[in-house]
Amino acid sequence: MKQIVFSGVNKYYGAFHALKDIDLAIDKGSFVALVGPSGCGKSTLLRSLAGLEKITGGDISIAGEVVTALPPRRRDVAMVFQSYALYPHMTVEENLTYSLKVHGVSKAERKRAAGEVAATTGLSGLLHRYPRELSGGQRQRVAMSRAIIRNPKAFLFDEPLSNLDAALRVHMRKEIRALHDRLGATSVYVTHDQIEAMTMADHVVVMRAGVIEQQGRPLDLYDKPANKFVAGFIGSPAMNFIPATVEEGGRVTVDLGAGPVELAVAVAAPVGARVLIGIRPEHLTLTAPGDGRLVAAVAFTESTGFTTFVSTATTPELMVVETGRRAVASGDRVGLAFDDASVHVFDAETEQRL
Ligand SMILES: Nc1ncnc2c1ncn2[C@@H]1O[C@H](COP(=O)(O)OP(=O)(O)OP(=O)(O)O)[C@@H](O)[C@H]1O
Numbered sequence: 001m002k003q004i005v006f007s008g009v010n011k012y013y014g015a016f017h018a019l020k021d022i023d024l025a026i027d028k029g030s031f032v033a034l035v036g037p038s039g040c041g042k043s044t045l046l047r048s049l050a051g052l053e054k055i056t057g058g059d060i061s062i063a064g065e066v067v068t069a070l071p072p073r074r075r076d077v078a079m080v081f082q083s084y085a086l087y088p089h090m091t092v093e094e095n096l097t098y099s100l101k102v103h104g105v106s107k108a109e110r111k112r113a114a115g116e117v118a119a120t121t122g123l124s125g126l127l128h129r130y131p132r133e134l135s136g137g138q139r140q141r142v143a144m145s146r147a148i149i150r151n152p153k154a155f156l157f158d159e160p161l162s163n164l165d166a167a168l169r170v171h172m173r174k175e176i177r178a179l180h181d182r183l184g185a186t187s188v189y190v191t192h193d194q195i196e197a198m199t200m201a202d203h204v205v206v207m208r209a210g211v212i213e214q215q216g217r218p219l220d221l222y223d224k225p226a227n228k229f230v231a232g233f234i235g236s237p238a239m240n241f242i243p244a245t246v247e248e249g250g251r252v253t254v255d256l257g258a259g260p261v262e263l264a265v266a267v268a269a270p271v272g273a274r275v276l277i278g279i280r281p282e283h284l285t286l287t288a289p290g291d292g293r294l295v296a297a298v299a300f301t302e303s304t305g306f307t308t309f310v311s312t313a314t315t316p317e318l319m320v321v322e323t324g325r326r327a328v329a330s331g332d333r334v335g336l337a338f339d340d341a342s343v344h345v346f347d348a349e350t351e352q353r354l
């Protein structure tokens, strides 16, 4: 069953077209990540769902009800922000139960509800504290608990972990996802971090400039990006792109200066068409210069300990190779080997996958 449906949603801020014909259907119980570069419209889409922005065209429904004209409080969704938005003069317990109090829930019932949610989110010992007496991670837990206590139809997260350090962020990702599963919730999670989107979500929506570029299961996006933008956005370090040409029979040849190399891929494009081939860093292997498919010089290397990223001075951009610990240095000539089955091909003009 679809819990949230956007159909033909458009949003203008004055003359600026912030959301362009957004169609998105979210299954009940699923965890959906909205991801894309800064300014692409992620927050606008989320805020439109919450009713904090008025959309210019189209419709939004939640749990089968069209909510386009409803104010935020009648939509029954809970939002969790990066800034936490806690009331500083209230204790954790008062922050958690404020919405219940507003709705006239009795003191005893509020206390019981706060205790129950706090037990789920690991806040049991902190109910009497004020927000200033909590760590960033604990504050974020209070913000989530406050959403949970309302038992909403959906949880909406807008970059909730951006204020936390890297280690805590990784920990909280798992915590949020586990909580989502335990509650059987429907969650929409905005992030500009594609790793966060890939690791947390069942369904990833990639946006650019107000448009949904592609949506699907995380690994489907990774394996079959619909265009160059998604290919370059999903995956870190990013996919390498090399200009290539289409020959007779749709065969693709690439030339890095050492002569044309024919790839065992065929595309439906006319002879002479310019294409881009995409190869992920982990699909390239370093070889002796004569043994690879392509030859290049090492520009620089970066080691994380576990793996080494070798950048080669190929045109028009550096090419990144992921490899184990390996003694290569700037200026070394290396061969690059790859399996043709791992190659993606994009039209150089339209940037669509071929
Ligand atoms: N109230 C507003 N008035 C005019 N333009 C706005 C308003 N709010 C947002 N915008 C513009 O709409 C676009 C989308 O903004 P939005 O906040 O949705 O981006 P975002 O994807 O959440 O970016 P970020 O990752 O930086 O948070 C941006 O170009 C922004 O400048």
Ligand SMILES: [Mg+2]
Binding pocket: 042, 043, 044
């Ligand atoms: Mg935003």
